[in-house]
Amino acid sequence: MSSLRIRDLLERKGDPLQLEPLTGEAGLDRVIPSAEASSPGLVLAGYTQRFAAHRIHILGETEITYLASLDGSGRRRSLETLFDFDIPCVVITKGQEAPAELLGLARAKGIPVIRTKLKTAEFYSRLKPFLDDAFAPHTTVHGSLADVFGVGLLFLGRSGIGKSECVLDLVERGHRLVADDVVHITRRGNDVLIGRGHELSRHYMEIRGVGLIDIQALFGIRAVRQQKRIEVVVQLEDWDAGREYDRTGIEGQETKVLEVALPLVTVPLNPGKNLTVICEVVAMNHLLRYGGVDSAQAFNERLIRRMAEKRQLQEYLEEDYE
Missing domain, CATH: 3.40.1390.20 (HprK N-terminal domain-like)
Incomplete structure:
Protein backbone atom coordinates (compact mmCIF):
# COMPACT_ATOMS: atom_id res chain seq x y z
CA MET A 1 0.00 0.00 0.00
CA PHE A 135 -3.46 2.95 -2.79
CA ALA A 136 -3.93 0.19 -5.36
CA PRO A 137 -1.48 -2.75 -5.40
CA HIS A 138 1.10 -2.19 -8.11
CA THR A 139 4.20 -3.69 -9.63
CA THR A 140 6.64 -3.08 -12.47
CA VAL A 141 7.64 -5.65 -15.08
CA HIS A 142 10.18 -5.75 -17.88
CA GLY A 143 8.14 -6.13 -21.04
CA SER A 144 6.01 -4.36 -23.61
CA LEU A 145 2.30 -3.61 -23.71
CA ALA A 146 0.22 -3.07 -26.84
CA ASP A 147 -3.43 -2.59 -27.72
CA VAL A 148 -4.21 -5.12 -30.45
CA PHE A 149 -7.80 -5.04 -31.73
CA GLY A 150 -8.78 -3.57 -28.36
CA VAL A 151 -7.10 -6.39 -26.41
CA GLY A 152 -4.23 -5.52 -24.08
CA LEU A 153 -1.32 -7.88 -24.84
CA LEU A 154 1.54 -7.90 -22.34
CA PHE A 155 4.71 -9.24 -23.96
CA LEU A 156 7.24 -10.90 -21.67
CA GLY A 157 10.51 -12.65 -22.38
CA ARG A 158 14.24 -12.41 -21.95
CA SER A 159 16.05 -9.24 -22.89
CA GLY A 160 16.76 -9.10 -26.62
CA ILE A 161 14.24 -11.75 -27.66
CA GLY A 162 12.27 -9.27 -29.78
CA LYS A 163 9.45 -7.85 -27.67
CA SER A 164 9.98 -4.28 -28.85
CA GLU A 165 10.40 -5.30 -32.49
CA CYS A 166 7.16 -7.28 -32.34
CA VAL A 167 5.24 -4.32 -30.90
CA LEU A 168 6.81 -1.98 -33.47
CA ASP A 169 5.56 -4.25 -36.25
CA LEU A 170 2.10 -4.26 -34.64
CA VAL A 171 2.11 -0.45 -34.55
CA GLU A 172 3.05 -0.36 -38.24
CA ARG A 173 0.01 -2.58 -38.89
CA GLY A 174 -2.31 -0.10 -37.18
CA HIS A 175 -2.25 -1.20 -33.55
CA ARG A 176 -1.24 0.94 -30.58
CA LEU A 177 1.75 1.12 -28.25
CA VAL A 178 1.06 1.54 -24.55
CA ALA A 179 4.46 0.91 -22.97
CA ASP A 180 7.83 -0.48 -23.93
CA ASP A 181 10.61 -1.93 -21.79
CA VAL A 182 9.07 -0.86 -18.45
CA VAL A 183 5.39 -1.51 -17.74
CA HIS A 184 3.82 -0.18 -14.55
CA ILE A 185 0.87 -2.37 -13.55
CA THR A 186 -1.86 -1.35 -11.12
CA ARG A 187 -4.67 -3.55 -9.87
CA ARG A 188 -8.11 -2.00 -9.73
CA GLY A 189 -10.71 -3.90 -7.81
CA ASN A 190 -10.18 -7.64 -7.62
CA ASP A 191 -9.58 -8.60 -11.24
CA VAL A 192 -8.61 -5.62 -13.40
CA LEU A 193 -4.98 -4.85 -14.23
CA ILE A 194 -4.11 -1.52 -15.84
CA GLY A 195 -0.73 -1.10 -17.52
CA ARG A 196 1.01 2.14 -18.41
CA GLY A 197 4.50 3.29 -19.32
CA HIS A 198 6.95 5.34 -17.31
CA GLU A 199 6.19 9.04 -17.65
CA LEU A 200 9.70 9.79 -18.96
CA SER A 201 9.85 7.05 -21.60
CA ARG A 202 6.18 7.06 -22.57
CA HIS A 203 5.69 6.48 -26.33
CA TYR A 204 9.40 5.88 -26.83
CA MET A 205 10.85 2.55 -27.92
CA GLU A 206 14.38 1.20 -27.94
CA ILE A 207 15.20 -0.78 -31.06
CA ARG A 208 18.61 -2.42 -31.01
CA GLY A 209 20.74 -1.10 -33.84
CA VAL A 210 18.47 1.92 -34.36
CA GLY A 211 18.24 3.48 -30.90
CA LEU A 212 15.38 5.37 -29.30
CA ILE A 213 12.42 6.23 -31.51
CA ASP A 214 9.35 8.35 -30.80
CA ILE A 215 6.33 6.33 -31.88
CA GLN A 216 3.91 9.26 -31.63
CA ALA A 217 6.13 11.45 -33.82
CA LEU A 218 6.65 8.69 -36.39
CA PHE A 219 3.16 7.19 -36.62
CA GLY A 220 0.90 9.87 -35.16
CA ILE A 221 -1.34 10.11 -32.14
CA ARG A 222 -3.44 7.14 -33.28
CA ALA A 223 -0.46 4.82 -32.66
CA VAL A 224 -0.22 5.38 -28.90
CA ARG A 225 -2.40 5.37 -25.81
CA GLN A 226 -1.76 6.30 -22.19
CA GLN A 227 -2.89 3.10 -20.51
CA LYS A 228 -4.66 -0.17 -21.24
CA ARG A 229 -6.23 -3.04 -19.38
CA ILE A 230 -3.99 -6.13 -19.55
CA GLU A 231 -6.00 -9.11 -20.79
CA VAL A 232 -3.51 -11.64 -22.19
CA VAL A 233 0.14 -12.36 -21.40
CA VAL A 234 2.27 -13.40 -24.39
CA GLN A 235 5.45 -15.16 -23.28
CA LEU A 236 8.14 -15.14 -25.97
CA GLU A 237 10.65 -17.97 -25.66
CA ASP A 238 13.51 -19.40 -27.68
CA TRP A 239 12.53 -22.57 -29.53
CA ASP A 240 13.41 -25.71 -27.58
CA ALA A 241 13.25 -28.82 -29.75
CA GLY A 242 13.09 -31.04 -26.69
CA ARG A 243 10.06 -29.35 -25.18
CA GLU A 244 6.42 -30.19 -25.78
CA TYR A 245 4.40 -27.10 -26.70
CA ASP A 246 0.62 -26.78 -26.55
CA ARG A 247 -0.75 -27.50 -30.02
CA THR A 248 -4.50 -27.52 -29.38
CA GLY A 249 -5.20 -24.81 -26.82
CA ILE A 250 -7.84 -26.95 -25.11
CA GLU A 251 -6.16 -26.69 -21.74
CA GLY A 252 -5.33 -23.01 -21.62
CA GLN A 253 -2.41 -21.78 -19.57
CA GLU A 254 -2.69 -19.10 -16.91
CA THR A 255 -0.32 -16.86 -15.04
CA LYS A 256 -0.86 -14.54 -12.10
CA VAL A 257 0.06 -10.88 -11.86
CA LEU A 258 -0.78 -9.14 -8.58
CA GLU A 259 -2.91 -12.20 -7.71
CA VAL A 260 -5.03 -11.73 -10.85
CA ALA A 261 -5.20 -14.75 -13.17
CA LEU A 262 -4.54 -13.95 -16.83
CA PRO A 263 -4.53 -16.16 -19.93
CA LEU A 264 -0.96 -17.07 -20.89
CA VAL A 265 0.10 -17.83 -24.46
CA THR A 266 3.64 -19.15 -24.87
CA VAL A 267 5.07 -18.51 -28.33
CA PRO A 268 8.31 -20.34 -29.18
CA LEU A 269 10.45 -18.38 -31.63
CA ASN A 270 12.42 -19.74 -34.53
CA PRO A 271 13.59 -18.17 -37.82
CA GLY A 272 10.85 -17.35 -40.29
CA LYS A 273 7.95 -17.32 -37.85
CA ASN A 274 5.49 -14.47 -38.49
CA LEU A 275 5.21 -13.33 -34.90
CA THR A 276 3.10 -10.26 -35.66
CA VAL A 277 0.30 -12.23 -37.31
CA ILE A 278 0.41 -14.77 -34.48
CA CYS A 279 -0.09 -11.97 -31.95
CA GLU A 280 -3.03 -10.61 -33.92
CA VAL A 281 -4.54 -14.09 -33.90
CA VAL A 282 -3.97 -14.32 -30.13
CA ALA A 283 -5.96 -11.09 -29.69
CA MET A 284 -8.76 -12.15 -32.04
CA ASN A 285 -8.97 -15.59 -30.43
CA HIS A 286 -9.32 -13.91 -27.03
CA LEU A 287 -12.18 -11.79 -28.38
CA LEU A 288 -13.85 -14.93 -29.74
CA ARG A 289 -13.58 -16.67 -26.39
CA TYR A 290 -14.90 -13.59 -24.64
CA GLY A 291 -17.88 -13.79 -26.97
CA GLY A 292 -18.45 -17.45 -26.11
CA VAL A 293 -16.69 -19.09 -29.06
CA ASP A 294 -13.85 -21.44 -28.11
CA SER A 295 -12.33 -22.79 -31.33
CA ALA A 296 -10.25 -25.49 -29.64
CA GLN A 297 -13.15 -26.73 -27.56
CA ALA A 298 -15.49 -26.67 -30.56
CA PHE A 299 -13.03 -28.75 -32.59
CA ASN A 300 -12.62 -31.19 -29.71
CA GLU A 301 -16.38 -31.66 -29.43
CA ARG A 302 -16.62 -32.13 -33.19
CA LEU A 303 -13.90 -34.77 -33.06
CA ILE A 304 -15.62 -36.61 -30.22
CA ARG A 305 -18.92 -36.62 -32.13
CA ARG A 306 -17.22 -38.00 -35.25
CA MET A 307 -15.53 -40.73 -33.24
CA ALA A 308 -18.86 -41.64 -31.64
CA GLU A 309 -20.54 -41.80 -35.05
CA LYS A 310 -17.82 -44.09 -36.40
CA ARG A 311 -18.09 -46.30 -33.35
CA GLN A 312 -21.85 -46.61 -33.82
CA LEU A 313 -21.35 -47.45 -37.50
CA GLN A 314 -18.74 -50.08 -36.64
CA GLU A 315 -21.03 -51.66 -34.07
CA TYR A 316 -23.88 -51.73 -36.61
CA LEU A 317 -21.73 -53.42 -39.23
CA GLU A 318 -20.41 -55.95 -36.75
CA GLU A 319 -23.97 -56.91 -35.78
CA ASP A 320 -25.22 -57.15 -39.38
CA TYR A 321 -25.36 -60.91 -40.06
CA GLU A 322 -27.27 -60.80 -43.36
Whole structure:
Protein backbone atom coordinates (compact mmCIF):
# COMPACT_ATOMS: atom_id res chain seq x y z
CA MET A 1 0.00 0.00 0.00
CA SER A 2 1.31 3.44 -0.92
CA SER A 3 1.70 6.34 1.52
CA LEU A 4 0.17 9.63 0.52
CA ARG A 5 0.60 12.96 2.28
CA ILE A 6 -1.88 15.81 2.40
CA ARG A 7 0.71 17.89 0.57
CA ASP A 8 0.77 15.33 -2.24
CA LEU A 9 -3.00 15.53 -2.53
CA LEU A 10 -2.86 19.31 -2.85
CA GLU A 11 -0.03 19.26 -5.38
CA ARG A 12 -1.50 16.56 -7.60
CA LYS A 13 -5.22 17.27 -7.34
CA GLY A 14 -5.37 20.82 -6.02
CA ASP A 15 -6.61 22.37 -9.26
CA PRO A 16 -8.99 19.61 -10.45
CA LEU A 17 -10.58 19.35 -6.99
CA GLN A 18 -10.40 23.13 -6.39
CA LEU A 19 -8.67 22.64 -3.05
CA GLU A 20 -7.80 25.57 -0.79
CA PRO A 21 -5.89 24.99 2.48
CA LEU A 22 -7.39 27.08 5.28
CA THR A 23 -4.78 26.32 7.94
CA GLY A 24 -1.63 27.20 5.99
CA GLU A 25 1.23 24.74 6.25
CA ALA A 26 -0.13 23.13 9.41
CA GLY A 27 -0.33 19.37 9.06
CA LEU A 28 0.37 19.18 5.33
CA ASP A 29 2.95 16.44 5.89
CA ARG A 30 0.43 14.21 7.64
CA VAL A 31 -0.01 10.85 5.94
CA ILE A 32 -3.33 9.72 4.52
CA PRO A 33 -3.44 6.07 5.63
CA SER A 34 -6.60 5.01 3.81
CA ALA A 35 -8.24 5.25 0.40
CA GLU A 36 -11.59 5.94 2.04
CA ALA A 37 -13.37 9.22 2.76
CA SER A 38 -16.47 9.72 4.86
CA SER A 39 -18.58 12.17 6.83
CA PRO A 40 -18.04 12.52 10.60
CA GLY A 41 -21.67 13.51 11.18
CA LEU A 42 -22.35 10.96 13.93
CA VAL A 43 -19.18 11.91 15.78
CA LEU A 44 -20.20 15.57 15.74
CA ALA A 45 -23.48 14.44 17.30
CA GLY A 46 -21.58 12.57 20.03
CA TYR A 47 -21.62 8.95 18.80
CA THR A 48 -18.02 7.77 18.50
CA GLN A 49 -18.27 3.98 18.40
CA ARG A 50 -16.92 2.40 15.20
CA PHE A 51 -15.59 5.76 14.04
CA ALA A 52 -13.05 5.32 11.22
CA ALA A 53 -10.59 8.03 12.23
CA HIS A 54 -8.03 7.05 9.57
CA ARG A 55 -10.20 8.35 6.71
CA ILE A 56 -10.38 11.79 5.13
CA HIS A 57 -13.36 13.48 6.76
CA ILE A 58 -15.67 15.65 4.73
CA LEU A 59 -17.98 18.31 6.12
CA GLY A 60 -20.81 19.01 3.73
CA GLU A 61 -23.69 21.42 3.99
CA THR A 62 -25.54 19.19 6.48
CA GLU A 63 -22.60 19.03 8.91
CA ILE A 64 -21.81 22.75 8.67
CA THR A 65 -25.49 23.63 9.15
CA TYR A 66 -25.63 21.36 12.20
CA LEU A 67 -22.58 23.06 13.72
CA ALA A 68 -24.09 26.49 13.02
CA SER A 69 -27.24 25.44 14.90
CA LEU A 70 -25.27 24.92 18.11
CA ASP A 71 -24.26 27.64 20.53
CA GLY A 72 -20.57 28.46 20.92
CA SER A 73 -19.85 26.03 23.75
CA GLY A 74 -21.85 23.22 22.14
CA ARG A 75 -20.09 23.74 18.84
CA ARG A 76 -16.70 23.59 20.53
CA ARG A 77 -17.60 20.40 22.43
CA SER A 78 -18.78 18.80 19.21
CA LEU A 79 -15.59 19.69 17.36
CA GLU A 80 -13.39 18.65 20.29
CA THR A 81 -14.97 15.20 20.08
CA LEU A 82 -13.89 15.02 16.43
CA PHE A 83 -10.39 16.39 16.96
CA ASP A 84 -9.72 14.06 19.88
CA PHE A 85 -9.13 11.49 17.14
CA ASP A 86 -5.97 11.46 15.04
CA ILE A 87 -7.67 12.23 11.73
CA PRO A 88 -5.65 12.99 8.56
CA CYS A 89 -7.55 16.11 7.53
CA VAL A 90 -10.93 17.80 7.23
CA VAL A 91 -12.41 18.93 3.91
CA ILE A 92 -15.25 21.46 3.72
CA THR A 93 -17.30 21.33 0.52
CA LYS A 94 -19.39 23.85 -1.46
CA GLY A 95 -17.04 26.70 -0.53
CA GLN A 96 -18.67 27.08 2.89
CA GLU A 97 -17.18 29.18 5.64
CA ALA A 98 -15.33 27.19 8.28
CA PRO A 99 -16.40 27.81 11.89
CA ALA A 100 -13.76 29.70 13.84
CA GLU A 101 -13.73 26.98 16.50
CA LEU A 102 -12.92 24.37 13.86
CA LEU A 103 -9.94 26.32 12.52
CA GLY A 104 -8.63 27.02 16.01
CA LEU A 105 -8.79 23.39 17.13
CA ALA A 106 -7.32 22.19 13.84
CA ARG A 107 -4.31 24.49 14.13
CA ALA A 108 -3.78 23.46 17.75
CA LYS A 109 -3.84 19.78 16.79
CA GLY A 110 -1.81 20.23 13.59
CA ILE A 111 -4.65 18.87 11.45
CA PRO A 112 -5.12 20.57 8.07
CA VAL A 113 -8.48 21.97 7.03
CA ILE A 114 -9.10 22.21 3.29
CA ARG A 115 -11.97 23.82 1.41
CA THR A 116 -13.33 22.98 -2.02
CA LYS A 117 -15.93 24.72 -4.14
CA LEU A 118 -17.24 21.38 -5.38
CA LYS A 119 -20.50 19.96 -4.10
CA THR A 120 -20.15 17.08 -1.66
CA ALA A 121 -21.28 14.30 -4.00
CA GLU A 122 -19.12 15.60 -6.85
CA PHE A 123 -16.10 15.89 -4.57
CA TYR A 124 -16.55 12.30 -3.41
CA SER A 125 -16.83 11.04 -6.98
CA ARG A 126 -13.69 12.89 -8.11
CA LEU A 127 -11.59 12.10 -5.05
CA LYS A 128 -12.32 8.36 -4.86
CA PRO A 129 -10.68 7.31 -8.16
CA PHE A 130 -7.53 9.23 -7.22
CA LEU A 131 -7.33 7.57 -3.81
CA ASP A 132 -8.10 4.14 -5.24
CA ASP A 133 -5.28 4.53 -7.76
CA ALA A 134 -2.83 5.85 -5.16
CA PHE A 135 -3.46 2.95 -2.79
CA ALA A 136 -3.93 0.19 -5.36
CA PRO A 137 -1.48 -2.75 -5.40
CA HIS A 138 1.10 -2.19 -8.11
CA THR A 139 4.20 -3.69 -9.63
CA THR A 140 6.64 -3.08 -12.47
CA VAL A 141 7.64 -5.65 -15.08
CA HIS A 142 10.18 -5.75 -17.88
CA GLY A 143 8.14 -6.13 -21.04
CA SER A 144 6.01 -4.36 -23.61
CA LEU A 145 2.30 -3.61 -23.71
CA ALA A 146 0.22 -3.07 -26.84
CA ASP A 147 -3.43 -2.59 -27.72
CA VAL A 148 -4.21 -5.12 -30.45
CA PHE A 149 -7.80 -5.04 -31.73
CA GLY A 150 -8.78 -3.57 -28.36
CA VAL A 151 -7.10 -6.39 -26.41
CA GLY A 152 -4.23 -5.52 -24.08
CA LEU A 153 -1.32 -7.88 -24.84
CA LEU A 154 1.54 -7.90 -22.34
CA PHE A 155 4.71 -9.24 -23.96
CA LEU A 156 7.24 -10.90 -21.67
CA GLY A 157 10.51 -12.65 -22.38
CA ARG A 158 14.24 -12.41 -21.95
CA SER A 159 16.05 -9.24 -22.89
CA GLY A 160 16.76 -9.10 -26.62
CA ILE A 161 14.24 -11.75 -27.66
CA GLY A 162 12.27 -9.27 -29.78
CA LYS A 163 9.45 -7.85 -27.67
CA SER A 164 9.98 -4.28 -28.85
CA GLU A 165 10.40 -5.30 -32.49
CA CYS A 166 7.16 -7.28 -32.34
CA VAL A 167 5.24 -4.32 -30.90
CA LEU A 168 6.81 -1.98 -33.47
CA ASP A 169 5.56 -4.25 -36.25
CA LEU A 170 2.10 -4.26 -34.64
CA VAL A 171 2.11 -0.45 -34.55
CA GLU A 172 3.05 -0.36 -38.24
CA ARG A 173 0.01 -2.58 -38.89
CA GLY A 174 -2.31 -0.10 -37.18
CA HIS A 175 -2.25 -1.20 -33.55
CA ARG A 176 -1.24 0.94 -30.58
CA LEU A 177 1.75 1.12 -28.25
CA VAL A 178 1.06 1.54 -24.55
CA ALA A 179 4.46 0.91 -22.97
CA ASP A 180 7.83 -0.48 -23.93
CA ASP A 181 10.61 -1.93 -21.79
CA VAL A 182 9.07 -0.86 -18.45
CA VAL A 183 5.39 -1.51 -17.74
CA HIS A 184 3.82 -0.18 -14.55
CA ILE A 185 0.87 -2.37 -13.55
CA THR A 186 -1.86 -1.35 -11.12
CA ARG A 187 -4.67 -3.55 -9.87
CA ARG A 188 -8.11 -2.00 -9.73
CA GLY A 189 -10.71 -3.90 -7.81
CA ASN A 190 -10.18 -7.64 -7.62
CA ASP A 191 -9.58 -8.60 -11.24
CA VAL A 192 -8.61 -5.62 -13.40
CA LEU A 193 -4.98 -4.85 -14.23
CA ILE A 194 -4.11 -1.52 -15.84
CA GLY A 195 -0.73 -1.10 -17.52
CA ARG A 196 1.01 2.14 -18.41
CA GLY A 197 4.50 3.29 -19.32
CA HIS A 198 6.95 5.34 -17.31
CA GLU A 199 6.19 9.04 -17.65
CA LEU A 200 9.70 9.79 -18.96
CA SER A 201 9.85 7.05 -21.60
CA ARG A 202 6.18 7.06 -22.57
CA HIS A 203 5.69 6.48 -26.33
CA TYR A 204 9.40 5.88 -26.83
CA MET A 205 10.85 2.55 -27.92
CA GLU A 206 14.38 1.20 -27.94
CA ILE A 207 15.20 -0.78 -31.06
CA ARG A 208 18.61 -2.42 -31.01
CA GLY A 209 20.74 -1.10 -33.84
CA VAL A 210 18.47 1.92 -34.36
CA GLY A 211 18.24 3.48 -30.90
CA LEU A 212 15.38 5.37 -29.30
CA ILE A 213 12.42 6.23 -31.51
CA ASP A 214 9.35 8.35 -30.80
CA ILE A 215 6.33 6.33 -31.88
CA GLN A 216 3.91 9.26 -31.63
CA ALA A 217 6.13 11.45 -33.82
CA LEU A 218 6.65 8.69 -36.39
CA PHE A 219 3.16 7.19 -36.62
CA GLY A 220 0.90 9.87 -35.16
CA ILE A 221 -1.34 10.11 -32.14
CA ARG A 222 -3.44 7.14 -33.28
CA ALA A 223 -0.46 4.82 -32.66
CA VAL A 224 -0.22 5.38 -28.90
CA ARG A 225 -2.40 5.37 -25.81
CA GLN A 226 -1.76 6.30 -22.19
CA GLN A 227 -2.89 3.10 -20.51
CA LYS A 228 -4.66 -0.17 -21.24
CA ARG A 229 -6.23 -3.04 -19.38
CA ILE A 230 -3.99 -6.13 -19.55
CA GLU A 231 -6.00 -9.11 -20.79
CA VAL A 232 -3.51 -11.64 -22.19
CA VAL A 233 0.14 -12.36 -21.40
CA VAL A 234 2.27 -13.40 -24.39
CA GLN A 235 5.45 -15.16 -23.28
CA LEU A 236 8.14 -15.14 -25.97
CA GLU A 237 10.65 -17.97 -25.66
CA ASP A 238 13.51 -19.40 -27.68
CA TRP A 239 12.53 -22.57 -29.53
CA ASP A 240 13.41 -25.71 -27.58
CA ALA A 241 13.25 -28.82 -29.75
CA GLY A 242 13.09 -31.04 -26.69
CA ARG A 243 10.06 -29.35 -25.18
CA GLU A 244 6.42 -30.19 -25.78
CA TYR A 245 4.40 -27.10 -26.70
CA ASP A 246 0.62 -26.78 -26.55
CA ARG A 247 -0.75 -27.50 -30.02
CA THR A 248 -4.50 -27.52 -29.38
CA GLY A 249 -5.20 -24.81 -26.82
CA ILE A 250 -7.84 -26.95 -25.11
CA GLU A 251 -6.16 -26.69 -21.74
CA GLY A 252 -5.33 -23.01 -21.62
CA GLN A 253 -2.41 -21.78 -19.57
CA GLU A 254 -2.69 -19.10 -16.91
CA THR A 255 -0.32 -16.86 -15.04
CA LYS A 256 -0.86 -14.54 -12.10
CA VAL A 257 0.06 -10.88 -11.86
CA LEU A 258 -0.78 -9.14 -8.58
CA GLU A 259 -2.91 -12.20 -7.71
CA VAL A 260 -5.03 -11.73 -10.85
CA ALA A 261 -5.20 -14.75 -13.17
CA LEU A 262 -4.54 -13.95 -16.83
CA PRO A 263 -4.53 -16.16 -19.93
CA LEU A 264 -0.96 -17.07 -20.89
CA VAL A 265 0.10 -17.83 -24.46
CA THR A 266 3.64 -19.15 -24.87
CA VAL A 267 5.07 -18.51 -28.33
CA PRO A 268 8.31 -20.34 -29.18
CA LEU A 269 10.45 -18.38 -31.63
CA ASN A 270 12.42 -19.74 -34.53
CA PRO A 271 13.59 -18.17 -37.82
CA GLY A 272 10.85 -17.35 -40.29
CA LYS A 273 7.95 -17.32 -37.85
CA ASN A 274 5.49 -14.47 -38.49
CA LEU A 275 5.21 -13.33 -34.90
CA THR A 276 3.10 -10.26 -35.66
CA VAL A 277 0.30 -12.23 -37.31
CA ILE A 278 0.41 -14.77 -34.48
CA CYS A 279 -0.09 -11.97 -31.95
CA GLU A 280 -3.03 -10.61 -33.92
CA VAL A 281 -4.54 -14.09 -33.90
CA VAL A 282 -3.97 -14.32 -30.13
CA ALA A 283 -5.96 -11.09 -29.69
CA MET A 284 -8.76 -12.15 -32.04
CA ASN A 285 -8.97 -15.59 -30.43
CA HIS A 286 -9.32 -13.91 -27.03
CA LEU A 287 -12.18 -11.79 -28.38
CA LEU A 288 -13.85 -14.93 -29.74
CA ARG A 289 -13.58 -16.67 -26.39
CA TYR A 290 -14.90 -13.59 -24.64
CA GLY A 291 -17.88 -13.79 -26.97
CA GLY A 292 -18.45 -17.45 -26.11
CA VAL A 293 -16.69 -19.09 -29.06
CA ASP A 294 -13.85 -21.44 -28.11
CA SER A 295 -12.33 -22.79 -31.33
CA ALA A 296 -10.25 -25.49 -29.64
CA GLN A 297 -13.15 -26.73 -27.56
CA ALA A 298 -15.49 -26.67 -30.56
CA PHE A 299 -13.03 -28.75 -32.59
CA ASN A 300 -12.62 -31.19 -29.71
CA GLU A 301 -16.38 -31.66 -29.43
CA ARG A 302 -16.62 -32.13 -33.19
CA LEU A 303 -13.90 -34.77 -33.06
CA ILE A 304 -15.62 -36.61 -30.22
CA ARG A 305 -18.92 -36.62 -32.13
CA ARG A 306 -17.22 -38.00 -35.25
CA MET A 307 -15.53 -40.73 -33.24
CA ALA A 308 -18.86 -41.64 -31.64
CA GLU A 309 -20.54 -41.80 -35.05
CA LYS A 310 -17.82 -44.09 -36.40
CA ARG A 311 -18.09 -46.30 -33.35
CA GLN A 312 -21.85 -46.61 -33.82
CA LEU A 313 -21.35 -47.45 -37.50
CA GLN A 314 -18.74 -50.08 -36.64
CA GLU A 315 -21.03 -51.66 -34.07
CA TYR A 316 -23.88 -51.73 -36.61
CA LEU A 317 -21.73 -53.42 -39.23
CA GLU A 318 -20.41 -55.95 -36.75
CA GLU A 319 -23.97 -56.91 -35.78
CA ASP A 320 -25.22 -57.15 -39.38
CA TYR A 321 -25.36 -60.91 -40.06
CA GLU A 322 -27.27 -60.80 -43.36
